[in-house]
Amino acid sequence: MYGTNALRAGGFLVGNLFAALGGVFLLPRPAMAPGWADRRRARARRWLGTPAESSPTTRRWLLVNAVTGAPAGLLALLVLANIIVGVIGMTAWWALPAANRPRLWVDLRIDGWGDALGLGIPQVLVLGAVAQYVLPVLARAQARLLAPSGRERMAARMATLTKTRADVLDAHGAELRRIERDLHDGAQGRLVAMTMELALARQAVRDEPDAAEALIERAHASAEAALSELRDVVRTIYPPILADRGLPGALSAVVARSGVPARLDVGELGDVPAAVETVAYFTVVETLTNATKHSGATAATVVLERAGGGLRVRVTDDGVGGADESRGTGLAGVRRRVLALDGEVTVDSPAGGPTVVTVELPCGW
Structure with a gap:
């Protein structure tokens, strides 16, 4: 849609202008700089449509954004602001006091419809073309400059891998403890109970056959429950339905x-x-x-x-x-x-x- 890309690009560039100014105040506060840089990098990645990635290094970002963000953002701000001034000048010059009427191009005052249309329309068209076709290119170029370098991406990747490996080891240990706990509290307890019931049934089978039969039924129920709990434990490791x-x-x-x-x-x-x-x-x-x-x-x-x-x-x-x-x-x-x-x-x-x-x-x- 006409204008949408220009507004997004202008917003991105103006945001980097203020980020460049804010970066000056972050230099004596290094603890705040990484979060600030990562938020601006996230905007750059959304503009480029690339996956999210952060970087532990911020000095290069602060320097590049200070050098490129200020002039590019200032240009975007001037272009967008003067488009607004041009629209106001064409449509509302008559509603403003003479001393406050907008000035277009080289400080020419609007004093009539001829000035408003003759100066305002070219200003809006020219600056609109700059906003539509130049600002997105400029925003994309700056986003690439602000993206993490190859070394920064490698450092971030290594940090991510180190963390994920530690998380995997922790999760693996927790999973083993969970399986051990489930087996100990569930299936193992039921198997022990079943063994005791079968031992009592063997002793009672001659003298108390009814009691022995009841014990055997209880042992059978314990065995079924133990099998069910073992299946549940196996499903959490590798679901049998996959096989x-x-x-x-x-x-x-x-x-x-x-x-x-x-x-x-x-x-x-x-x-x-x-x-x-x-x-x-x-x-x-x-x-x-x-x-x-x-x-x-x-x-x-x-x-x-x-x-x-x-x-x-x-x-x-x-x-x-x-x-x-x-x-x-x-x-x-x-x-x-x-x-x-x-x-x-x-x-x-x-x-x-x-x-x-x-x-x-x-x-x-």
Whole structure:
């Protein structure tokens, strides 16, 4: 749409002008600089349409933005402001006191409709063309300059990998403790009880056959309960349905029993590693569970497709939005699983919805 790109570009450039001025005050406050730089980088990435990435280095950003942001932002501010002045000059010059009437181009006062139209229309057209065709190019060029350098991206990647590896080790330890606790408190206790009941039944089988039969029935019930709990533990490690039906079949079952009416769209997947299948499965289970519990959604869509060398999982619901990982909605667990495989998670959940959770998982190992 005409003008939309120009306004976005102008807003981005003017924002960088104020960021350049603010950066001067941040130099003696280094603790505040990274957050400031990352917010401006996020604006640059949205302008370029590239994935989010932060950088621990801010000196280069502050310098580049100071050198390029001030003149580019000042140009954008002057262009947009003079477009407004030109429109006012053409339409409202007569409503202003003579001393306050706007001046166009080289300080020429508007004193009649001839001046207003003769000077105002060319000003608006010329500056409008600059805003429409020059400002987006300028904004894109500056966004590329402000994006992290290759060294900064590598440093950020290493920091992310270090953190995710630590998180994986912590999560692995917590998972082992959970499995041990579930086995000890559940199946193991029931098996011990079953062993004791069978021992008592063996002693009573000759003298008290009725009591022995009751003990055997209790032991049988304990065995069934222990098997059920063992199946539950196994499902949390690797869902058996994945081995039986594959990822599309397993997700079909998940979608069919979802609390929110859901539709599954599966493309050509090819060979998918078991670890990736597991993470994709739990991603869909968790996001549909979140939609059922928290979003108030009436419909959801699960899309599974190959994306380059990886697998993309996208879950969309029409709920109220506002999903927040910090509130313990399960998305943090999804992120930990995905990052453990060097994948990426994007959560787009504005207030009012919809919520879109996109997971990219590498498959080319």
